[in-house]
Amino acid sequence: MLPKTYDPKPVEEKRIALWESVEAPGAQTAKGSFVVVIPPPNVTGALHLGHALNLSIQDALVRWRRLQGARTVWVPGTDHGGIATQNVMEKSLKAAGETRMSLGRDEFVRRLRSWTEECRGTIRKQMKRLGAALDWERDAFTMDQDRARAVFAAFKALWEDGLVYRGERLVNWCVRCGTALSDIEVEREERKGRLWHIRYPEAGKGRDSGLVVATTRPETMLGDAAVAVHPDDARYRAIVGKRLTLPLVGREIPVVADAAVEAAFGTGAVKVTPAHDPDDFEIGGRHKLAAIKVIGPDGKMTAEAGAYAGLSREAARDKVVADLEAGGFLVKTEDHRHAVGVCYRCSTTIEPLLSEQWFVRMEELARPALAAIEKGDFRIFPANWEKPYIEWLRRLKDWCVSRQIWWGHRIPVWYCRTCYDERGAARRPDAKPQVGLEAPARCPVCGGRDFFQDPDVLDTWFSSALWPISVFGWPEETDDLKSFYPTDVLVTGYEILYLWVARMQMMGLRFRKSVPFRHALIHGIVRDKKGRKMSKSLGNVVDPLDMIPKYGADALRFSLLSQAHPGRDIPFAEDSLIGPRNFANKIWNATRFVLSNLPETPPAKPYAVSGGLELADRWIVGEFASMRRFLEEKIESYEIASAAGEIYGFLWDKFCDWHLELSKIRLQGEDPAAKETARGVLVCVLARTLRLLSPFMPFITEELLEALAPYVGRLSEEDLKEDSKSREEMSRVIEATSALRSLRAHLNVPPGRPIRVTAVGNGAAAESLKAQAPYLRFLAKIESLEFSVSGAKPAHSATAVACGLTFYVPLEGLIDLAKERARLEKELAKAESELQKIALKAENPEFLARAPEPEKALAHAARQSARDKKESLLRTLAELD
RNA sequence: GGGCCGUUAGCUCAGCGGCAGAGCGUCCGCCUUACACGCGGAAGGCCGCAGGUUCGAACCCUGCACGGCCCACCA
Numbered sequence: 001m002l003p004k005t006y007d008p009k010p011v012e013e014k015r016i017a018l019w020e021s022v023e024a025p026g027a028q029t030a031k032g033s034f035v036v037v038i039p040p041p042n043v044t045g046a047l048h049l050g051h052a053l054n055l056s057i058q059d060a061l062v063r064w065r066r067l068q069g070a071r072t073v074w075v076p077g078t079d080h081g082g083i084a085t086q087n088v089m090e091k092s093l094k095a096a097g098e099t100r101m102s103l104g105r106d107e108f109v110r111r112l113r114s115w116t117e118e119c120r121g122t123i124r125k126q127m128k129r130l131g132a133a134l135d136w137e138r139d140a141f142t143m144d145q146d147r148a149r150a151v152f153a154a155f156k157a158l159w160e161d162g163l164v165y166r167g168e169r170l171v172n173w174c175v176r177c178g179t180a181l182s183d184i185e186v187e188r189e190e191r192k193g194r195l196w197h198i199r200y201p202e203a204g205k206g207r208d209s210g211l212v213v214a215t216t217r218p219e220t221m222l223g224d225a226a227v228a229v230h231p232d233d234a235r236y237r238a239i240v241g242k243r244l245t246l247p248l249v250g251r252e253i254p255v256v257a258d259a260a261v262e263a264a265f266g267t268g269a270v271k272v273t274p275a276h277d278p279d280d281f282e283i284g285g286r287h288k289l290a291a292i293k294v295i296g297p298d299g300k301m302t303a304e305a306g307a308y309a310g311l312s313r314e315a316a317r318d319k320v321v322a323d324l325e326a327g328g329f330l331v332k333t334e335d336h337r338h339a340v341g342v343c344y345r346c347s348t349t350i351e352p353l354l355s356e357q358w359f360v361r362m363e364e365l366a367r368p369a370l371a372a373i374e375k376g377d378f379r380i381f382p383a384n385w386e387k388p389y390i391e392w393l394r395r396l397k398d399w400c401v402s403r404q405i406w407w408g409h410r411i412p413v414w415y416c417r418t419c420y421d422e423r424g425a426a427r428r429p430d431a432k433p434q435v436g437l438e439a440p441a442r443c444p445v446c447g448g449r450d451f452f453q454d455p456d457v458l459d460t461w462f463s464s465a466l467w468p469i470s471v472f473g474w475p476e477e478t479d480d481l482k483s484f485y486p487t488d489v490l491v492t493g494y495e496i497l498y499l500w501v502a503r504m505q506m507m508g509l510r511f512r513k514s515v516p517f518r519h520a521l522i523h524g525i526v527r528d529k530k531g532r533k534m535s536k537s538l539g540n541v542v543d544p545l546d547m548i549p550k551y552g553a554d555a556l557r558f559s560l561l562s563q564a565h566p567g568r569d570i571p572f573a574e575d576s577l578i579g580p581r582n583f584a585n586k587i588w589n590a591t592r593f594v595l596s597n598l599p600e601t602p603p604a605k606p607y608a609v610s611g612g613l614e615l616a617d618r619w620i621v622g623e624f625a626s627m628r629r630f631l632e633e634k635i636e637s638y639e640i641a642s643a644a645g646e647i648y649g650f651l652w653d654k655f656c657d658w659h660l661e662l663s664k665i666r667l668q669g670e671d672p673a674a675k676e677t678a679r680g681v682l683v684c685v686l687a688r689t690l691r692l693l694s695p696f697m698p699f700i701t702e703e704l705l706e707a708l709a710p711y712v713g714r715l716s717e718e719d720l721k722e723d724s725k726s727r728e729e730m731s732r733v734i735e736a737t738s739a740l741r742s743l744r745a746h747l748n749v750p751p752g753r754p755i756r757v758t759a760v761g762n763g764a765a766a767e768s769l770k771a772q773a774p775y776l777r778f779l780a781k782i783e784s785l786e787f788s789v790s791g792a793k794p795a796h797s798a799t800a801v802a803c804g805l806t807f808y809v810p811l812e813g814l815i816d817l818a819k820e821r822a823r824l825e826k827e828l829a830k831a832e833s834e835l836q837k838i839a840l841k842a843e844n845p846e847f848l849a850r851a852p853e854p855e856k857a858l859a860h861a862a863r864q865s866a867r868d869k870k871e872s873l874l875r876t877l878a879e880l881d
Numbered sequence: 882g883g884g885c886c887g888u889u890a891g892c893u894c895a896g897c898g899g900c901a902g903a904g905c906g907u908c909c910g911c912c913u914u915a916c917a918c919g920c921g922g923a924a925g926g927c928c929g930c931a932g933g934u935u936c937g938a939a940c941c942c943u944g945c946a947c948g949g950c951c952c953a954c955c956a
Contacts, residue, residue, distance in 0.1 A: 002915095004915085004916070005916080005918070006916095006918085188951095188952090188953095195956085213956085214956070215956060216956065217956080228956095260954070261955090261956085262954095262955045262956080264955080265955040265956070266955080266956065269956095270955090270956050271956075272956095273956095277954085277956075278954065279954040279955095279956070280954095280956080282954080338955090338956090339953095384885065384886075385885085387884075387885075388884070388885065388951065388952070391883095391884080391952075392951095392952075395952085395953085494950090494951085495951095497951095498951095498952095529892090529893080531948095531949080562894095562904085563893085563894075565894085565895080567886080568886085568887090568894090569886095569949090569950090570893095571893065571894090573892090573893070573905090575892090575893085575904090575905060575906090576893075576904080576905080578904090578905070578918075579903095579904050579905070579918095580904095581918060582916090582918040582919085583918090584918085585916065585918045585919090586915090586916065586918080586919085588915090588916075588918095589915040589916035589918095589919085590915065590916080591915085592915050592916075593915030593916080594915085595915095596915070597915095641894095641895080642895080642896095645895075645903070645904095648903090648904095649903080656915085656916090657920090660915080738921095738922090741921060741922065742921090742922060742923085744910090744921085744922080745909075745910065745921065745922035745923075746909095746922080746923090748909095748910075750910085750911080751910075751911050751913060751920085751921070752911085752913065781913080834900075837900060838900065841899085841900080841936090841937075844936065844937085845936085846935095846936035846937085847936045847937070848936080849936070850935090850936045850937090851899080851936055851937075852899095855899060855936095855937090858899080859899085859900090862900070866900095
């Protein structure tokens with residue numbers, strides 16, 4: 001016998017062990033296939049609630065399609081996580097008093113490899129505990145051998161097609177991480193800063209000559225190459241072409257006219273520092289200005305900065321400002337809020353830095369991706385993400401893919417020591433780097449035999465971009481690739497839509513000529529209950545592994561899924577696990593009840609739904625059918641939360657509260673045939689509902705289904721029709737029951753005390769209720785129930801009005817006249833306001849003239865019943881004794 | 882500067898043209914032999930504001946306000 005309260009722990013342990021030992025369902029090709037590739041979590045530690053959400057959604061989809069008979073493939077995996085992972089390792093080294101330099105590259109990478117293995121083990125275990133039905137034999141890692149082969153193949157192909165190039169460009173540099181970043185890896189942060197107004201005097205003239213520039217970064221003035229003004233700016237027309245003396249430095253710089261200058265901002269004159277500002281770099285290019293690097297990769301001032309060399313960016317700023325002020329060049333200082341670029345991994349202010357990097361040319365890659373979304377070959381759910389996605393693809397600039405870190409795929413490029421110096425700078429104009437996994441034998445340019453490999457690694461997102469093809473063995477033309485690519489849906493958060501989703505589209509289209517996934521389901525971020533992002537520093541991180549022992553994995557999944565509206569963030573409160581935990585217990589007990597009403601030894605012929613159905617049976621079967629259809633539609637459109645809510649309501653509010661209760665009449669009764677019918681419906685409907693619920697709550701449902709299995713027989717598809725007639729009849733039973741229960745509660749009739757009821761009224765409703773009298777008797781605990789077409793109110797009775805009938809309940813001695821009058825008056829007031837509202841609509845000539853017929857009929861009927869109710873209440877009040 | 886999303890019951894959110902819904906919380910009864918992680922009953926809403934379209938608007942349109950997010954080269 002099952003325990004009274006559901007205890008998730010033993011069930012989960014048992015199921016996990018069982019799933020471990022059983023092969024995933026084999027090829028059932030009849031109903032097609034469903035392929036999903038996991039967004040591989042970084043190997044930076046344990047999984048968080050966001051991962052739990054992501055996994056729960058995918059698992060629900062995969063299990064759902066598996067139920068439908070599809071061959072499902074869900075590929076697990078992890079991502080080496082580049083900078084993020086390296087940072088984690090560096091932090092732990094620091095705690096041990098070491099640095100990556102002290103370890104050396106080989107040892108550092110070796111340690112990361114071993115950490116990775118440990119971390120992958122943790123992640124796998126966590127995924128299993130959540131119940132994720134992944135195909136573990138396919139487990140992949142972005143830095144394992146197969147994936148490395150794909151990375152090399154992709155790099156080589158892009159190189160050969162001229163889409164990869166090396167060049168000196170202004171890139172986003174994180175001085176803390178010591179590496180270049182791509183544009184999307186830079187986040188914007190509003191910071192309060194200042195706007196310094198600095199006078200740049202005309203060369204050879206006095207302190208008051210020249211013009212005043214406004215800047216937020218005075219320290220970069222040391223590298224100024226010009227001052228720019230707008231060509232149409234009348235204030236400065238005369239000075240364009242003249243030369244200025246750069247304060248503190250003494251260098252002469254020109255005044256140039258450039259349309260990029262915003263005349264209305266600041267003073268309308270902008271200092272141009274090509275080596276330290278992206279816009280200035282552009283201007284510098286147009287006017288052939290020198291790019292003077294005054295800040296180095298370490299964030300400190302270079303030798304070019306003269307007296308400031310060696311100072312940090314921040315210290316140099318202070319000193320420059322002080323010196324400008326001392327020299328009388330500082331005109332004024334204003335407070336100024338502006339957005340500063342910061343590293344997405346460590347929030348350090350980004351330094352635009354001129355350096356030699358590897359880039360991927362994006363235009364040709366983006367074009368097919370744009371076409372795919374515009375043609376609908378690729379769709380995003382919710383669709384409102386499509387517009388920003390398209391915009392992003394249109395504006396795409398080249399992708400800086402080299403990173404000056406150690407953890408990642410080493411760039412497969414070799415430099416000949418004759419053609420290049422040790423820092424990779426070309427010694428001769430025709431020098432050409434060689435792409436290969438190994439050093440080439442001879443340099444095709446100079447015949448040299450001595451090579452060194454590029455020290456940089458590739459952006460971690462480069463390997464991620466190849467994920468949907470690399471997991472199936474690309475560049476080999478594998479069977480997997482042929483059968484499983486393109487995949488069906490990618491489930492991920494909006495925060496990596498550009499960083500990852502767009503790039504997979506581009507690479508998939510480039511190398512496989514078709515989209516890597518037809519749909520992207522974008523879910524939100526799991527936040528804390530105040531709506532803040534979960535972060536270690538805020539201390540508001542909720543660990544899924546803390547929640548599972550307390551509430552169960554099914555409850556955690558169901559909680560997240562119930563809130564997983566496409567694209568919406570989830571403010572997560574631990575309280576949200578209570579409902580789902582209780583729900584699991586409810587299911588458990590419903591099944592326990594059903595089982596307890598079945599013989600211990602399963603019958604030779606399992607219980608089926610066949611003849612002899614009564615209203616409650618027809619009703620629940622019809623409701624089941626409509627619930628199932630709803631679920632199919634919602635899951636099809638990825639509205640997981642709606643689907644979860646629907647099945648919850650069906651099981652609890654319909655199956656348990658009404659059908660199961662009504663079944664008790666027959667189960668406790670004496671009619672063996674009726675008993676069998678009731679058992680059949682209970683078993684079949686419950687089992688089928690559990691099956692539909694299993695994608696959401698796999699542990700408990702599988703456990704219970706296993707217990708039910710020997711009893712479950714057929715519930716034929718023909719019988720699974722929505723049944724509006726039964727729904728209507730049942731709704732009357734429910735309405736009348738509720739009215740009588742309400743009356744009992746208001747008049748404090750103890751629940752255990754039976755009542756006698758006289759129902760007065762005629763018509764179809766009366767007839768149908770009369771037919772269901774046993775239901776009413778049972779549900780409202782009525783000892784005698786009489787129906788009459790007309791009749792006066794019996795003495796000392798309370799009254800309930802429902803379904804066009806008046807129910808009199810004699811309550812000698814129990815009835816408090818004043819209380820009853822008050823209750824009835826309240827009812828009457830409610831009925832009157834209802835009638836007024838509906839009458840206003842039903843009698844409105846405009847409504848009658850223009851509204852569609854069914855709508856009018858509905859309004860008419862509603863008015864009639866509101867009127868009946870009011871009259872019945874009025875009569876009752878008049879007769880009140 | 883552009884774009885997107887949100888504003889509905891005390892809290893967290895569904896609903897997105899035809900009499901305002903759920904979960905949690907609150908109040909009142911109940912250990913009614915499946916479940917007190919439960920059962921029954923209730924209270925609680927100018928559906929952000931102002932216009933418009935419509936017979937009819939929480940829902941569609943236009944503004945506005947307040948939150949949040951994304952993108953963007955005002956130094």
